Amino acid sequence: MKLSNRLDNIARFIPNCKCIADIGTDHGLIPIYAVLNGICDKAIASDIKKGPLQAAKKNIEYYGLLDKIELRLGSGLEVLKLGEANVIVIAGMGGYTISNLLEAEEKIAKEAEFLILQPTQHPEALRRYLVNFGFKILDEELVKDDNKYYHIIKTSKGEEPPYKNEAIYYLGLRLIEKKHYLLREYLTFNLKKLYNVSEKLDPNTQMDRYKEVHELIKGFEDVMKCL
Structure with missing residues (x-):
């Protein structure tokens, strides 16, 4: 079974365990891959919509895994019991949405051994939530798939200064620490966007936004010098 670059890197972050839960499973590819490759003994695949669950069920049936992957309809982590899943995967949602799902069921989130999170946008919002609400960021990955950049965050209950x-918050401390090979390219891409935004701002009438953008530009440029 072949996964996209994004999904493959998410799967690589999942340690061997008894049970994983894939929240917002869509087509169920992560649970199928994890069970097929012996990463976990069983899995829970959930989604808030019936359509994706039906698509996931067809794929699970195709691989003969209905006895090992349980389908659940519901929102976020509310489909799980406390301690039921060793690893919880939440991928393909925005950073604010993932943060809200974790906050809504914080006990379940912190009871899991690991959370594997992949925001499609606003990774800074997700990192800020994790840092402020008792999670330790253990590792991070940056991948490029279909000409888009994706952050993958491995975290668990703990403290992150x-x-x-x-x-x-935008770039990821672990990515900076290991001087990730894509980080310079990612920085260049985002600095170009920030320069364009800056040129359109009037410091006389948009002072707060102007200062915010220029502080971010300086922060990005400082990181670039360290790579």
């Missing part, structure tokens, strides 16, 4: 440089 607040970042002094706002840019780190």
Whole structure:
């Protein structure tokens, strides 16, 4: 079974365990891959919509795994019991949405051994939530798939000191620490967008936004110098 680059890197972050839960499973590819490759003994695949669950069921049936992958209809982590899943995967949602799902069922989130999170946008919002609400960021990955960049965050209950440089919430401290091979390219891409935004701002009438953008530009440029 072949996964996209994004999904493959998510799967690589999942440690061997008894049970994983894939929240917002869509076509059920992560649970199928994890069970087929012996990463976990069983899995829970959930989605808030019936359509994706039906698509996931067809794929699970195709691989003969209905006895090992349980389908559940519902929102976020509310489909899980406390301690039921060793690893919880939430991928393909925005950073604010993932943060809200974790906050809504914080006990379940913190009871899991690991959370594997992949925001499609606003990774800075997700990192800020994790840092402020008792999660430790253990590892991070940056992947490029179909000409888009994706952050993958491995986290668990713990403490992560607040970042002094706002840019780190956007870029990821673990990615900076290991000087990730894609980070310079990602920085260049985002700096270009920030420069364009800056040129259109009037410091006289949009002072707060102007300062915010320029502080972020400086933070990005400082990180670039360290790579």
